Amino acid sequence: MKENKSKKGLEEFGEKIVNQIKKGKNPEIEISLRNLSNIVYDTKQKILKLGNKISTRSFFNVAHSKKFLQTVEVASVIKNELLSSGKHSSLRDVFYMVKRTIPGTNINLVDDQTESDHAIEDLEVITDFSREQLHVAANKMGSVAGRVIIEDKGDTIDWSKMGSGGWSIPSITDEIIFKKVNAKYVLYMEKAAVWERLQEDKFWEKNNCIIISSQGQTTRGIRRLLQRLYEEHDLPIYVLCDQDIYGAYIYSVIKYGSIALAFASERLTIPGVKYVGITADDVVKYDLKKHFIKLDEKDYARIKQVSEYPWFRENKEWQRQFKMMKGFGAKVEIQALTSKGISFISEKYLPDKIKNNEFLD
Amino acid sequence: MKENKSKKGLEEFGEKIVNQIKKGKNPEIEISLRNLSNIVYDTKQKILKLGNKISTRSFFNVAHSKKFLQTVEVASVIKNELLSSGKHSSLRDVFYMVKRTIPGTNINLVDDQTESDHAIEDLEVITDFSREQLHVAANKMGSVAGRVIIEDKGDTIDWSKMGSGGWSIPSITDEIIFKKVNAKYVLYMEKAAVWERLQEDKFWEKNNCIIISSQGQTTRGIRRLLQRLYEEHDLPIYVLCDQDIYGAYIYSVIKYGSIALAFASERLTIPGVKYVGITADDVVKYDLKKHFIKLDEKDYARIKQVSEYPWFRENKEWQRQFKMMKGFGAKVEIQALTSKGISFISEKYLPDKIKNNEFLD
Numbered sequence: 059m060k061e062n063k064s065k066k067g068l069e070e071f072g073e074k075i076v077n078q079i080k081k082g083k084n085p086e087i088e089i090s091l092r093n094l095s096n097i098v099y100d101t102k103q104k105i106l107k108l109g110n111k112i113s114t115r116s117f118f119n120v121a122h123s124k125k126f127l128q129t130v131e132v133a134s135v136i137k138n139e140l141l142s143s144g145k146h147s148s149l150r151d152v153f154y155m156v157k158r159t160i161p162g163t164n165i166n167l168v169d170d171q172t173e174s175d176h177a178i179e180d181l182e183v184i185t186d187f188s189r190e191q192l193h194v195a196a197n198k199m200g201s202v203a204g205r206v207i208i209e210d211k212g213d214t215i216d217w218s219k220m221g222s223g224g225w226s227i228p229s230i231t232d233e234i235i236f237k238k239v240n241a242k243y244v245l246y247m248e249k250a251a252v253w254e255r256l257q258e259d260k261f262w263e264k265n266n267c268i269i270i271s272s273q274g275q276t277t278r279g280i281r282r283l284l285q286r287l288y289e290e291h292d293l294p295i296y297v298l299c300d301q302d303i304y305g306a307y308i309y310s311v312i313k314y315g316s317i318a319l320a321f322a323s324e325r326l327t328i329p330g331v332k333y334v335g336i337t338a339d340d341v342v343k344y345d346l347k348k349h350f351i352k353l354d355e356k357d358y359a360r361i362k363q364v365s366e367y368p369w370f371r372e373n374k375e376w377q378r379q380f381k382m383m384k385g386f387g388a389k390v391e392i393q394a395l396t397s398k399g400i401s402f403i404s405e406k407y408l409p410d411k412i413k414n415n416e417f418l419d
Numbered sequence: 420m421k422e423n424k425s426k427k428g429l430e431e432f433g434e435k436i437v438n439q440i441k442k443g444k445n446p447e448i449e450i451s452l453r454n455l456s457n458i459v460y461d462t463k464q465k466i467l468k469l470g471n472k473i474s475t476r477s478f479f480n481v482a483h484s485k486k487f488l489q490t491v492e493v494a495s496v497i498k499n500e501l502l503s504s505g506k507h508s509s510l511r512d513v514f515y516m517v518k519r520t521i522p523g524t525n526i527n528l529v530d531d532q533t534e535s536d537h538a539i540e541d542l543e544v545i546t547d548f549s550r551e552q553l554h555v556a557a558n559k560m561g562s563v564a565g566r567v568i569i570e571d572k573g574d575t576i577d578w579s580k581m582g583s584g585g586w587s588i589p590s591i592t593d594e595i596i597f598k599k600v601n602a603k604y605v606l607y608m609e610k611a612a613v614w615e616r617l618q619e620d621k622f623w624e625k626n627n628c629i630i631i632s633s634q635g636q637t638t639r640g641i642r643r644l645l646q647r648l649y650e651e652h653d654l655p656i657y658v659l660c661d662q663d664i665y666g667a668y669i670y671s672v673i674k675y676g677s678i679a680l681a682f683a684s685e686r687l688t689i690p691g692v693k694y695v696g697i698t699a700d701d702v703v704k705y706d707l708k709k710h711f712i713k714l715d716e717k718d719y720a721r722i723k724q725v726s727e728y729p730w731f732r733e734n735k736e737w738q739r740q741f742k743m744m745k746g747f748g749a750k751v752e753i754q755a756l757t758s759k760g761i762s763f764i765s766e767k768y769l770p771d772k773i774k775n776n777e778f779l780d
Contacts, residue, residue: 139761146619147761148612154710154757197634198611201559201587210582221571221595226562226587229615234582250559251509254590258507273558349515396515400500400508 060233061141064192067185068137075130086116087129090183090321097320099368105323106315106369108183124167125177131156131167132177140193146230148195149175179321188232188325190282195229199277201250202227203257204268205240217268222257227270231283239291243412244268245334246276246284247298248308252392252403259404265412268293276312278319281326284312288328295328296412301336302389303360306376309333314369332417334408338382341390344407349397350388357389375418421594422502425553428546429498436491447477448490451544451682458681460729466684467676467730469544485528486538492517492528493538501554507591509556510536540682549593549686551643556590560638562611563588564618565629566601578629583618588631592644600652604773605629606695607637607645608659609669613753613764620765626773629654637673639680642687645673649689656689657773662697663750664721667737670694675730693778695769699743702751705768710758711749718750736779 078085089112090096096111115122115129135155140147147155153174160167168174182189189195201224206217210228214237217225245267247253253271256262262269268287272280287293297312299305313331315323341347353361364370365380383389395403411417439446451457452472459470476483476490496516501508508516514532521528529535543550550556562585567578571589575598578586606628608614614632617623623630629648633641648654658673660666674692676684702708714722725731726741744750756764772778 143761145761147616147757148754150612150752150754151616151757151761154754155761157710157758195612195615198562198584198615199634208582210584213580213582215580215582215584219574219576220586221569221574221576222589222591223559223571223576223587224589225581226584228583228585229612230583251511251556251590254556254559255508255512273560349518391511393509393511393515396508396512397518400504400506400512400516 060191061144061193064185064187065137065141067187068133068141068181068192071133071181071184072130072137084116084118085126086114087126087180087184088112088114089180092179092183092321094317097317099314101368104314104329104369105327106317106320107323108321127160128156128168128173128177129180132174133181136178136181136192136194146193146195148197148229149178152178152194183321188322190230190232190278193230196278198227198229198279200227200270200272200280201225201253202268202270202283204244204262205238205266206236206268207238209235209237218263222254224253224257227272227277227279227283229277229279231279231286234283234286236286236290239287239293240266241268241291241293242266243294243296244270244284244287245296245298245408246270246280246312247392248272248274248276248300248305249392252298255401256404259401261404261408265409276308278326281312281328284331285326285328288330295331296334296417297331298334298392298408299336300389300391301338301341301383302391303357303364303380303383305336306333306370306379307360307364310364310367310369332419334411334417336390336392336395337418338379338386340407340411341382341386344395344398346390346394346397347386347388349390349394350386351391352388353383353386358384373419379418421552422505422554425546425548426498426502428548429494429502429542429553432494432542432545433491433498445477445479446487447475448487448541448545449473449475450541453540453544453682455678458678460675462729465675465690465730466688467678467681468684469682488521489517489529489534489538490541493535494542497539497542497553497555507554507556509558509590510539513539513555544682549683551591551593551639554591557639559588559590559640561588561631561633561641562586562614563629563631563644565605565623566599566627567597567629568599570596570598579624583615585614585618588633588638588640588644590638590640592640592647595644595647597647597651600648600654601627602629602652602654603627604655604657605631605645605648606657606659606769607631607641607673608753609633609635609637609661609666610753613659616762617765620762622765622769625765626770637669639687642673642689645692646687646689649691656692657695657778658692659695659753659769660697661750661752662699662702662744664718664725664741664744666697667694667731667740668721668725671725671728671730693780695772695778697751697753697756698779699740699747701768702743702747705756705759707751707755707758708747708749710751710755711747712752713749714744714747719745734780740779
C-alpha cells in the first residue's frame, strides 16, 4: 500500500522524539522556516522554494510547547485515523479531530484551524510527503473531459463519455491511474462557464485535447492533475484566464508556485506551462476594448505587487502585459469573446492561437 | 426538438409586438411585476410566488424604451443564437452578446449584466419557459454519485462508477434522461468535503441512496436535478447543512423558493424536502457544544430576518431551532461530527437519523 511509505515517514518522526526522551533530553523538532524571510525564488529551477533557515521547536520551552504538541498530535491523528484506515480527510476535519483539551488541563490543543493547518504543513516539510500523501485534502472543485481513460477506486472512467457535465475532479488526484491518454495538449481555464461552452462545442474532440476547469482559484487536486499529465504524459499545458492581474496570478501560481505553498513547489509547479490568453494583445487584435471593465484602486495595487514578484520582474513579455493593462485602465473577461459569436472562442480564437504558438511564457 | 417549444414562445412574443406596430399602436409589453410588492408567500402551495400585479412597458415612453429594447434584443439573441443552433450559454455570455450600441447612437444597449439578466427574467415570466429551457445557464457546480444510470448528450453515464470524483453536475439538468434509478432517497449536502467523506465511505452503496453536493449556494442545475428525482422518481430529498442560519436558509430556498427567483418557484421548489441536520438538538445529543463557533452581529441579524420570513414564522419546530441558536450564541459545522470519529457521520449519525425519521419539515 502507498500509505505505508508516508506512515513510515511519520513513524520515523515519532521515533526521533521517543529516542530523545529516552536519553533524558529535551525533545525537539527541527524544521525549515516557512515565513517570508526564508522563501526564495530559485532562478535556476524557476520556482519558489524554502531557503536553508531552520527553526528548532522544543518541548520544554514555554513559547514552543503548544506548537510542539500540536505537530505531534496531528502526526498521531494522521497516522492512526487516516493512513492506518486508508481514509482521507479535509483540513477542517483534521482540525476537529485534534480539537480537544490537553489532558489534565482545560486548555484546547487547537483553537483555530490555522493551527492544525500549520501542523500539517510542518509534517509535509518534515517527512517530505505531500499533504495528499498524508491523506489530507483541500477543497474539491472542477471538471474534466477528453479522450482519456482512467482507473480510480476500482472504477474505469472514460472522460470522453461524460455528457455535458464531465468528470468531477476529486480533491486528491495522486491516486488516479491513467490507462489511456489520447491528447495533444491540456487546456486549463479558470471559469466553469467557459468549460461548458467548450464542452458543448466538443472542443476536446475536434482539437484532440483535454479540457479542465475550476472556478476561480486552482485547487491542489487540479494542480497535481495538470502536473501529472505534463510529467507523465508529456502534454503541454495551456492556461486560459481573464485579461486581468488575477488571471496572471492564477497562471503564475501554476508555473512558479505560491508564497503560502512555497514548501511544496516541487510537488506542485509546472515550469513548462504556457499562457494562451486572454492577453492585452488579444484585446487589441480582436477589438475587445469596447468590453473594458474599469480597474479600481485594488486592481492597480495588485498589478504593482504582482509585477514586482521576482518571477515576473525579469520577464519582459509579462512586463509589457502589465504596462498595457495599466495603459488600458481596464480589464477584459474571457467571455467578452462571445460578442464575436457564441462559438468564436472554440472555432477561431483558441485554434488560431494554439496553431500559431501564440503563448506567453 | 425541445427547443422548438421555447422558440415558439419567443416568436409569439415577437409577433404580438409586430402586430401592434402594424396597427400603428405604441408597442407595449405586459409583464408580472417582480419587485417585493408583488412577491407573496402562498400558504396553500407553500411556495413564494408572484402576485397579480402587472406592469406595462411601452416603446414610446422615455422611461421604458431602453428596457423595452433590452427585452426584445435578448429575446432575439436567445432565439437566433441559442435556440436555433441548439447551443446554451451563461448569463454572462448573453450580456456580451447583447452589449452593443443602439444603431444610430453611441448609447450601449446594456451597460451592466443586471440589465440583461433582468431581460432574461422578463422572458421567463412572459413565455413561462425557464431560463434553462431558453438555453441560458447559471453557474456549474457540484458532484453526484449513486446507483443511477443516465443518458446525457448521447453518453450513457453510470453514477455508481465515478471513482472518487463523481459525475460533475452541469448547469442545466433538464435534458438528462434517467435510464435507471435505484435509490431509496437523495441526500443533498452544502459541503463538497462532506460529500468526499461519504463517497469514500461508500455511503450511497451501503444505504442505497444518491449523494449530491454543491459548495455553498445551491445552483439551479442542482435544484432542478433534486426536483426531477423527487417528482419523476418519488424519492425523498434530505438536506444536510451546518447548524447555522445559512444552513436553514439554504434548506428553505430548496423548499419554498427565494425572493429573487420567486417567479420561478413552481419550476424549482420541492415542497416535500426535509432537513436532516445538523439541528440544535443534535448539538445537545451528540455533545457538540465544545465545537461552538461564536455568532457575530451579522449572524444575529440574519437569524432575526430569516426567522420572520412567512414560511418560517408559523413553523414551530424551526422557531424552536432559531431560539436555541440564539441561546447557544454559537453555531456548529457538519464537520464537528468528525471529532467523534472520522466516519461517525456515515456510520452512525446519518443512518440513525434517517432510520428514526428525525427530520425537520
